Amino acid sequence: MTSALDYLIELLAFTGLDHSILVVLAIHIPALAIFLVMVVNATIAVYVERKVAAFMQDRLGPMEVGLFGFKGGRRFWGGIGQTIADAIKLLTKEDIVPDNADKKLMLLAPFIIFIGAFLTFIAVPFSENLVVSDFNVGIFYIIAMSSVGVIGIILAGWSSNNKWSLYGAMRAAAQIVSYEIPIGLTLLLVVIVAGSLNLGDIVQWQADNRWFIIHSPFTFVAFFIYFISVVAETNRTPFDIPEAESELVAGWMTEYSGFKWAIFFLSEYANMLIVSIVASVVFLGGWLSPLAILNIGIPESWMILDGPILGFFWVMLKALFLVFVMMWFRWTFPRLRVDQLMYLCWKVFIPFCLANLFFVSIWELISGTIFR
Amino acid sequence: MYKILDKSIIGADEMVLNMGPQHPSTHGVLRLKIVTDGEVVSHIEPIIGYLHRCFEKHCENLSYEQIAPFADRCDYLAAMHMGHAYAISVEKLLGIEELPSRVEYIRVILAEFQRISSHLIAIGVFGLDVGAITPFTWTLRDRERIIDLFEQVTGARLLYNYIWPGGLAHDLPPTFVNKALEFLDYFEPQIEEYNNLLTTNKIFIERSADVGVMPKDVAINYGVTGPSLRGSGMPFDLRKDEPYSIYSKFDFDVPIGEGLMGTVGDSWDRYYVKVLEMKESIKILRQALPQIPDGDVQSALPKKIRPKKGEIYSRYETARGDVGFYIRSGGKNTPTRLKMRSPAYCNLSVLNEISAGWMISDVITVLGSLDIVLGEIDR
């Protein structure tokens, strides 16, 4: 697996520039691409979320705002320009800063959260070879970077000088730090089995053997623990206690408006996409075609579906389904309380994760020596 | 309930948190001054009066007929109940004993529909308070249908001014009975859906069971009435205990909280009593709708309301509890003093007692389960 960065440097070599300048130049292109991915993702995801919510609640959702004179379907999927209109509204809104807020930190906070999401994308593979930089410690890097955001949340809560924000920030800190542990433990389980921290190697392992979700009962359980934990880490319902709107107004985002608030939103949806892609790469076979595991005598020529180009399609399909499930959760469940959230993490998930780790090691030992 | 640590050990200060008057889940313009230690609440002081519209002062300057629309505006989610309660109290003051039975039937039918619609809001908003948004839109969708029925009958959707002292503003439309029965057929299975989505959901049970337990004696001492009192296991319902209107003719039960998911008198019980009461209301409606007698609804309307000197206290079971009208008449066409004992006013006063020691999230839950309407509290 080669990374997009190396490929770009090779591509730009014809200019005859010095290598160090080339690297700087080449970094900018994927950075822009990632930013575009984040923006496009947020735009689409917000629209889809509103539609999903509306349909689950027997409503219609946005129906009026069109794009280039095209409104969308007449009965259900209308209003396709709504999020773009909303984005324009957000960007032109007045930026309100409370009088007693710590203005510098308040400005800084959304960007720290944004940087956390942005940096994570560097190691996220969208397909075979379609990754900005292919780390040997990819999983480790992703776990590390996804917890940068919590610093921003605490800063946001503290600097806005609002009690609701402070409550939200404190809850978020406790929640995210706690849920790092089950996430780490479930991914560790995969690493033990696959024997590598590199995401490419993990997918390769799944191509050689089988997807992790059906590899053993323990990895099956681990997938669900991982998925629920990342829902908690991205502050989505039923774990949205840091921004619980019926309790804390808007939690740590209470005092934010306009552009800064838009950045929060961008990061939230980017985080959703990241964790879904990671889940699909690690547990659901990444860019491997689901047709392959059925193994129903598909002709060899069809196996092009497993190739690098359609790989992107498969990754996104799996990831977007998981994003949909997150939305599905949100519009079905009530919210947990702070102590119940901690109970779920420390008394349910972590014991299960540890037991999983233990049993999967034994499973591997036995299956490795006896069944093979 | 959480024990707050001895503060001398950790040297922690308490923080005063000001929830409201603008807050997503204070159900209007209620302000709660919450003294907290971290997330744990040690004292709550409700501060009311932001929606005070001088109802009682107004009444001293309005004739008895003109008070009726103002009474509607007190509890805007159960305006029909308020109109009915006021009409009953004025009839008592005037000494009108017997009303045409068509009037009584129509009044009871509309009151029960109003009870369902008010409980639908209560259930949906309680879901919203604990974070589930979908049940809210579903209940509002069904409430809309009841409001359509009301619009057909009265011409208004929220504030009806339909039940007048001594009769009704006008007769029912001919298609009403069929449409009402149609609605009941549609609505009964919907209650199952609410139960599947919200009532039996594990997270919902965790959030509401055992939270804000209100024992029976505390409830009575604080004057709590309505579903909140019945949630504490006290089978007290004026429709059953002292039947006004024609409630004695119908067969229905008074559901009480049984502590199915936790302790008797917790938030879940207060919530579930409302679900069961909707079923009982459907039962009453199914009995009442086919047997509406014929008659003139305005035959008993007094030409001029000018009661003798004297005072009465009359009670009525609204969706939120026991509303009382204390009317002193000085022999004129305006009352000299009209006091409304509003149920939610007394229900809210118990908040500190039952939710101190819980977390901020639980305060919201308890407040939601008490089902308050600020228009009625502040009058």
Place this chain on the structure above:
Amino acid sequence: MSEYINNIIYGVKSFITGMNLTLKHFRNKKDLVATLQYPNEKWPLPERNIGFDPSEYNVIRSRLHVDIDDCIGCLQCERACPVDCIKIDTIKPPKGSDFDCGKTSHDTQKKMIVPRFTIDMSECMYCDLCVHPCPEECIYMVGGPNEPKHEIDYEFSQYERHGLVFEFATATDQDIIDIGAEDYLKERKAKEEKRIKGENLKGVVHQEDSVSSALSDPITPVAAAPVAAAPVAAAPVAAVPIDFNIKSIDFIEDKTVRGTAKKAFMGAKRAKLEGAAMIDFIIAELDKASKLDDDIKNTLEGFKGGKN
């Protein structure tokens, strides 16, 4: 331990039930979606066929309407209104006059003409109480587009508050002159002028116009108060209670001077000055505005002695 496991199993079960339900709604949206796309589709307003006349009357309360030709000016609706949003003027022909006021559609002889029948729908509370006492059934609530008698807008929206004030009277000035009530026309003109003046004020009443105006500029006296209070506190305040209130200032004849004095009075009151200190403060304020003359000063000083 078994409770722990049971809890987890029950939880998972209830999650699956709930998610099935929302998925059902998501998939069957065609049958279930309850939203109406308002401007494009309109819910038919429920029809009613009871009331005064089954074919014409609808109880839907959207706006009040008056068939002015039928109005006999009995003022029943005005009296029934709890919020006083109906305003009616009537003129009776003088005795012996042969002015014919006309007949209603119910063949009632009208005894007076109605030069003004205003309904302010922005004050109306839609209680329907005015409809019922009307003996000629000429005031009623009209509904929406399926209203057969009066086809009016769906939602009766207006862009300005003016638009909500409906004038139903059709009596012309000539009618009023014919009936011999020129005074009424004059009165009405004066009222109209006052109203226009009030509107031009846009809620701000200037100081010379009324007592309440004393506050149009509240900042100055408050800021001045501590400065003025300091020397006053040092001076011995007369122990005799002084009967000095805002009406006491009315002796000043010049309007602007009176306005300044009243402003100063309110400022002093807010600074919690009383009696002699208050009078001193007013004098100081008038002096500052160079509106103080000896007469005023002497009279004000006189108040200190308790003489009023």
Place this chain on the structure above:
Amino acid sequence: MSKELFVKKYSDKVEALDNGSFLVSYEDWKDMSKHINKIGFDYLMCITSYDLAVDEKLGLAYNFYSTDKKEYLEIRIEFHNSDKIFSVANIWRTANWHEREAYDMMGILFDGHPDMKRILLPEDWEGHPLRKDWKEPDFYNGMPVPKDKSYWE
């Protein structure tokens, strides 16, 4: 019958009114309220304050209900507006807010109330608006109260 118990004990101190309620003097109210609670009237439905508009006299009407015996009792106290009435807020907790409202609206003073302050009106309100002699003030917090509406009519 709880009502009879009450009448028996205080037969010389109460005055029965024609609608079945009892007029008592405010000095006896302290003992009576405790007795009323003891004989089973556990539910205080309503406290109504009213202004008699003669001799500066105010009144209070207490409506009790016994949830066991399903019985009503109405007690009325009439007194001069400077008298202090014994507060029953510690016997029936619901009286806490009702008494605060009576103070707020009618200016009735209560003795021994745990937290006596205004409830519906703002803290800085002057006067008690449900009294018959209450006059609308000219100013509220420095803002003129619009009385001359001729400009807008």
